[in-house]
Amino acid sequence: HDEEFPPRILDHVMKNAIKGDVTNVIDVIDKYCWSVEIAMNVGDVKGAILDKSFLEASPKNVLEIGCYCGYSALRMSRLLKEDAKIFTIEASSQYADVAQEIISFAGMEKKVQILRGLSDEVLPTIAEKCGVRTFDFVFIDHAKELYKRDLIMLENLGLIRQGTTIMADNVIFPGCPDYLEYVRNSPKFECTNYPSKLEYCENREDAMEKSIYLP
Numbered sequence: 001h002d003e004e005f006p007p008r009i010l011d012h013v014m015k016n017a018i019k020g021d022v023t024n025v026i027d028v029i030d031k032y033c034w035s036v037e038i039a040m041n042v043g044d045v046k047g048a049i050l051d052k053s054f055l056e057a058s059p060k061n062v063l064e065i066g067c068y069c070g071y072s073a074l075r076m077s078r079l080l081k082e083d084a085k086i087f088t089i090e091a092s093s094q095y096a097d098v099a100q101e102i103i104s105f106a107g108m109e110k111k112v113q114i115l116r117g118l119s120d121e122v123l124p125t126i127a128e129k130c131g132v133r134t135f136d137f138v139f140i141d142h143a144k145e146l147y148k149r150d151l152i153m154l155e156n157l158g159l160i161r162q163g164t165t166i167m168a169d170n171v172i173f174p175g176c177p178d179y180l181e182y183v184r185n186s187p188k189f190e191c192t193n194y195p196s197k198l199e200y201c202e203n204r205e206d207a208m209e210k211s212i213y214l215p
């Protein structure tokens with residue numbers, strides 16, 4: 001996986017996007033990824049699915065696991081209602097550095113807080129650190145083998161509530177079979193699958209999975 005990509009995308013955004021214009025920053029990233037080089041952002045096509053579920057949930061407290069360059073955090077930040085906030089966990093300090101620059105460039109630094117560290121290290125103290133009791137919307141988009149573990153952690157820590165929406169990226173490719181089996185077989189989750197394509201690809205299937213928590 002290409003470690004030099006994040007600085008290149010940051011450089012491209014700084015040079016080609018309009019400072020403070022979050023929609024333009026998103027468009028510039030998408031154009032770059034379609035034309036120059038693919039990145040593991042959720043992208044524009046799956047991003048539209050994320051947007052729709054986000055608007056339906058109209059959340060106050062948002063959690064993202066897997067920030068990468070900040071693209072999906074920007075997509076959600078532009079749909080946030082007044083006094084709502086996004087907390088996004090990123091384990092790679094290189095990715096977190098780039099994401100902070102891109103989020104600040106887009107003018108969303110007050111609405112998006114990056115929490116640096118591994119999800120299983122950050123989650124146990126996130127409630128008091130962030131002054132949040134439960135999250136209304138969760139977007140899971142990090143290492144596929146950690147999806148199930150982290151969802152169970154969210155449940156056990158009481159960080160999700162009746163009606164919380166959980167969106168998961170890449171449930172087909174690269175895929176997270178144990179996560180899908182867990183949420184689809186659990187009576188506590190109401191699941192919907194949204195077939196799509198891998199970001200910035202036309203011929204590789206992927207999907208997003210929406211799970212509403214109903215304990």
Ligand SMILES: O=c1[nH]cnc2c(O)cc(-c3ccc(F)cc3)c(-c3ccc(F)cc3)c12
Pocket residue numbers: 001040041042066141142143144169170173174199
């Ligand atoms: O890691 C990911 N986190 C969050 N979302 C991802 C995503 O949407 C796509 C990919 C991905 C892209 C292209 C490809 F050919 C294979 C996988 C990855 C990923 C997984 C393992 C890797 F080794 C490198 C990239 C991630």
Ligand SMILES: [Mg+2]
Pocket residue numbers: 040041042141142169170
């Ligand atoms: Mg993804």
